[in-house]
Amino acid sequence: MANRRQSKVADGAQRVVAKIWEIRRVLVLVFAYLFLFVWLFAEGRDADIRPSEILAIPNDPLWERPDSEHWFGTTGDGTDLFELTRIAMATTVAISVVISGLGVGLTFLYVMMFSFDPGERRFTLLKRIGRVIRLLPAFLAPVILAGGAGGGMLVTGLTLIVLIAFHLAPTVAKWFEEGEGGQGIQAGYVLGLTRSEIVTNRVVPVVLRRLIGVFACLIPIITLVEMSLSFLGFAGDRLSCGDLVAHGQDVIIEAPWMAVAPGILATAVVVILSLLGWFSSTALKTGRLPRWI
Amino acid sequence: MIRYVLHRLIVFCIRLAIAAIILMTLIEVGYCVFGGSDTHVWEIAISEDLDRVFPDGEFVPNLKTRILQSSFVILIAYGGTVVVGYAWGILGARLRRFRARLILAVPWTIFACAPAFWLVVCVAVFSFFQWKRPGFADDLVVETGPDILQWWNAAVVALPLLAVAASWQLRAVAGVLEKEASQPFVTGLFLSGYQDEDIFHRNIAKRSGKQLISLFDQTLPVILGGLIVSEWAFHYEGMGALAVDAVKSASYLGIFIAGMWSAVLIGFAEVVRELVCQEERRGA
Numbered sequence: 012m013a014n015r016r017q018s019k020v021a022d023g024a025q026r027v028v029a030k031i032w033e034i035r036r037v038l039v040l041v042f043a044y045l046f047l048f049v050w051l052f053a054e055g056r057d058a059d060i061r062p063s064e065i066l067a068i069p070n071d072p073l074w075e076r077p078d079s080e081h082w083f084g085t086t087g088d089g090t091d092l093f094e095l096t097r098i099a100m101a102t103t104v105a106i107s108v109v110i111s112g113l114g115v116g117l118t119f120l121y122v123m124m125f126s127f128d129p130g131e132r133r134f135t136l137l138k139r140i141g142r143v144i145r146l147l148p149a150f151l152a153p154v155i156l157a158g159g160a161g162g163g164m165l166v167t168g169l170t171l172i173v174l175i176a177f178h179l180a181p182t183v184a185k186w187f188e189e190g191e192g193g194q195g196i197q198a199g200y201v202l203g204l205t206r207s208e209i210v211t212n213r214v215v216p217v218v219l220r221r222l223i224g225v226f227a228c229l230i231p232i233i234t235l236v237e238m239s240l241s242f243l244g245f246a247g248d249r250l251s252c253g254d255l256v257a258h259g260q261d262v263i264i265e266a267p268w269m270a271v272a273p274g275i276l277a278t279a280v281v282v283i284l285s286l287l288g289w290f291s292s293t294a295l296k297t298g299r300l301p302r303w304i
Numbered sequence: 305m306i307r308y309v310l311h312r313l314i315v316f317c318i319r320l321a322i323a324a325i326i327l328m329t330l331i332e333v334g335y336c337v338f339g340g341s342d343t344h345v346w347e348i349a350i351s352e353d354l355d356r357v358f359p360d361g362e363f364v365p366n367l368k369t370r371i372l373q374s375s376f377v378i379l380i381a382y383g384g385t386v387v388v389g390y391a392w393g394i395l396g397a398r399l400r401r402f403r404a405r406l407i408l409a410v411p412w413t414i415f416a417c418a419p420a421f422w423l424v425v426c427v428a429v430f431s432f433f434q435w436k437r438p439g440f441a442d443d444l445v446v447e448t449g450p451d452i453l454q455w456w457n458a459a460v461v462a463l464p465l466l467a468v469a470a471s472w473q474l475r476a477v478a479g480v481l482e483k484e485a486s487q488p489f490v491t492g493l494f495l496s497g498y499q500d501e502d503i504f505h506r507n508i509a510k511r512s513g514k515q516l517i518s519l520f521d522q523t524l525p526v527i528l529g530g531l532i533v534s535e536w537a538f539h540y541e542g543m544g545a546l547a548v549d550a551v552k553s554a555s556y557l558g559i560f561i562a563g564m565w566s567a568v569l570i571g572f573a574e575v576v577r578e579l580v581c582q583e584e585r586r587g588a
Contacts, residue, residue, distance in 0.1 A: 146323040148566050150529030151547065152330055155559060158551035159334025159341070166338050235419055239533040242421045243548055256422050263439075267429045274422030281417040299479050302472040302526050 036294045043287055051101040051280070060098065060250045065090060066258040074266045083272035087262075092255075096273040099250045100280050103237050104230070110168050110237075111229035114175025115222050121176050122183045126214075129206055134184040141181035149174050149304040150236065157245035164247055167240055171233060178303040179225065186221060186298075190214035224288075224297030231284040236304060238277060252277040308582060316575045323567035324560075331556050341554065348556050357550050357558035371565065374531065374542035376458035377465075378569070381527045384462070385469040386520060388412075392470075393477025398504055400485065405478035412471035420464035420530055421537035427460050428538065440539040461540050465530040469523035476519050484512045517580050521573035528566045 017025070031038065066086060073089035075081055083092035125133050152174060157167040190196070191214055199209050240246045242253030252273050259270030292298075328345050335341040358366045396405035432439035441457040484490075485508050493503045509516075531544035539545075543562050550558025 143319075143322055143326070145525060146319055146567050146570060147326060147563060148525045148529030148532070148570070150532055151563055151566065154532060154547065154551055155327075155330045155563075156334040156338060158548075159331065159554070160338030163338075166334075231417065235417075238419050239421060242419070243533060243536065244552075253419070253421065256419075256425060260425060263425075263429060263432075267433065270425050271422075271429055274419060274426065277422065278418040281419075282414055285413065285417050299476060302469075302523060304526065304529060 036290070040287060040291055040294065047283055051097065051104055061248050062250050062254045062258060063248055065095070066255070068262060072265070074269070077268050077272060083276070084266070084268040086269065092269065092272055093276070095250070096252060096255060096276045099252045099255055099273065100276060102249065103234055103251050104280065104284070106164065106168065106237055107230050107233040110171050110233050111175070111226050114172045114229065115226045117172055117176040118179045118183055119218070119222060121180050122187060125184070126187050126210055127207060134188065137184055138181045140177060144177045149178060150239070153236070153240060154243065154245060157240060162245045162247040164249065167237070167246060171236065174304070175229065178301065182301060183218060183222070186218050187214055190217050220295050221297045224292035224295040225300060227288040227291035228297070228300060231281045231288055232304060234281055234284060309579065312575050312578055316571050319571050320564070320567055323571070324564060327560055327563040331559055335554060335556070345556055350557060353555050353557045356553040356555040357546060367561070370541055370543050370546055373458070373540065374535070374544065376454065377462045377531060377535070377540070377542060378527065380459055380462035381465040381469065382524060384466040385473050385523050385527070388466070388470040389473025389523070390477055390516070393474045394481065394509070396474065396478035397481030397485065400482050405475060405482070409471055409474050412467050412474065415467035416471045418464070420534040423464045424460055424534055424538040442539040442541065457538065457540055461531070461534045461538050461542070464534055465527045468530060469527050472526070473519065473523050476522070477516060480512050480515045480519070481508055484508045514581055518577060521570070521577045524570055524573050528569060
């Protein structure tokens with residue numbers, strides 16, 4: 012009878028394939044994100060473009076209507092508007108990723124400050140702050156701060172990071188409370204594990220997994236907020252889709268595509284990011300998040 | 305009951321005071337700390353400050369007009385959100401085996417992904433070039449007869465906000481009902497011979513009442529925040545546009561008025577929700 016034991020190589024390969032199959036959804040999402048980001052950040056012209064320079068209208072404008080060569084038409088100096096919008100969206104998405112990541116990180120640190128307290132009402136202060144913050148529309152804070160500071164991404168970014176932390180902290184605190192209420196956790200206490208061990212080894216990994224879903228869901232929202240702020244003129248002299256639409260409004264009679272076309276790509280990118288965010292949060296079982304901005 | 309109402313009203317006043325303090329802090333930090341302005345919040349000259357946002361000097365009539373204009377927008381956006389969110393959400397939960405919640409939410413969610421400012425600009429461009437009629441809200445003023453144009457303008461500003469709020473509300477309502485439908489008692493009722501409709505309407509919906517009511521004011525801050533950008537983009541003279549004008553012209557009082565108007569609406573909705581939920585709890 013032949014020896015049916017598999018070789019080490021075959022056994023290892025089988026395990027790798029099984030693991031890949033187990034995380035197939037995550038892999039599909041990672042590839043989808045990579046594909047989107049590679050396309051957005053593909054080598055093009057210099058990304059450090061000042062909209063006041065490139066969108067200035069010359070005496071003899073060279074703009075062309077959208078056609079097969081220039082899908083979105085051209086600007087006053089003959090620049091391809093599609094390429095310009097792609098660069099603008101790449102900048103906006105990059106900023107959104109950074110803000111969302113830092114916001115989620117700050118939320119986690121903020122909740123962790125309270126989570127080791129053994130008291131039943133340890134999250135009361137955090138939840139009260141969350142309720143107080145909700146008294147005003149969240150969008151008003153970056154508008155006032157960025158507008159007052161004369162525009163600038165640093166102020167806007169910092170404001171949004173703090174807003175994310177304050178608004179999402181009550182939800183994350185609820186996850187901590189839910190995580191500490193399971194039968195497995197009670198068994199851990201009975202077996203003599205310390206509170207610190209239980210929180211660190213049992214509750215935190217679950218919360219961290221859900222936070223990745225939160226991060227993915229936040230990106231399209233922050234992208235929209237960043238575009239809105241730049242449309243209002245509060246994001247400084249930096250190329251953004253909102254800024255392109257705002258400049259397009261000045262020439263709405265002569266070249267209406269300047270205001271209309273950039274939004275098409277922006278909407279498409281936000282739709283894709285939202286879908287990916289939704290798939291990520293479903294795969295990671297993040298649950299329903301409050302709509303705060 | 306009266307005692308409870310008075311208690312909530314006092315809490316409402318305290319919340320407004322806190323909102324006022326937050327607003328003043330934001331203005332001070334934004335303009336003086338980050339912006340390097342020499343004028344502090346406590347040093348403003350009221351008339352000079354108001355002249356920046358109301359140059360014609362008529363403060364009260366102008367403010368009334370702006371509040372009225374924004375009320376139309378909120379009526380459409382918030383009213384539509386409540387109607388669509390609850391009706392479609394309940395329908396989505398009722399047809400949960402077909403995943404109707406997701407199917408019904410798709411059009412609103414895709415609509416919500418479009419930037420609000422871009423949508424209203426597109427409407428203005430389309431209106432001007434295709435229909436040969438005024439584009440932005442300030443292009444034409446109706447002097448005689450019924451002002452239908454005002455409702456059109458309000459609807460244009462409100463629709464992007466309605467999409468954002470309704471997509472969330474719909475999923476939230478359906479989510480609450482579906483969570484209740486996954487409870488073990490539903491299987492028990494089904495095995496006892498209850499009809500699907502009976503289980504859903506008389507048990508699931510009834511038991512989720514309080515949670516459903518608690519969702520009704522959740523979208524208001526989002527709508528009021530979105531109002532700021534969509535009103536300004538469509539040149540619509542409302543409170544959202546007042547906030548942007550005031551921020552751009554460094555009118556502290558203008559910002560304060562626009563912010564407090566939002567806080568009053570949000571706080572009032574919260575009081576109503578608390579009162580209704582209390583009644584619901586008592587009834588249960």
